[in-house]
Amino acid sequence: MHDTVWFEIQGTPAVSIASEEFVSAAEAQAKALGMDAKRCFVRHPIQDRTDEEMRGLADEILDEVIAALVSEE
Numbered sequence: 001m002h003d004t005v006w007f008e009i010q011g012t013p014a015v016s017i018a019s020e021e022f023v024s025a026a027e028a029q030a031k032a033l034g035m036d037a038k039r040c041f042v043r044h045p046i047q048d049r050t051d052e053e054m055r056g057l058a059d060e061i062l063d064e065v066i067a068a069l070v071s072e073e
Contacts, residue, residue, distance in 0.1 A: 001016050001026060001029040001030055001033060001037055001039070002029075002033065003016075004016040004037040004038065004039070005030075005033050005035050005037050008035065008037060008038075009035075013038075013069045013070070014037075014038065014069075015038045015039060015040055015065050015068045015069055016037060016038070016039040016040070017039070017040050017041070017042065017061070017065065018039070018041055018042075019041060019042050019043070019044040019045065019046045020041045020042070020043060020044045021044040021045070022041070023041055026039050026041075038068040038069075038071070039068075040061050040064045040065050040068060041061070042057040042058065042060065042061055043057055043060070
């Protein structure tokens with residue numbers, strides 16, 4: 001979240017990506033940083049997944065990530 005906020009402050013669109021397990025933590029961190037940083041979440045768990053499975057998880061949220069990067073909010 002810190003990196004996402006830093007890039008956004010610099011004018012570079014950014015999105016944090018984490019597993020769904022961290023939705024609440026991401027919301028709390030964004031609030032603590034004083035900025036509603038863009039974030040997307042993949043299905044949990046991610047540990048022990050193969051590279052192919054990780055690519056599949058990324059593919060599932062690709063449109064959401066692109067939408068977040070191009071949004072004006």
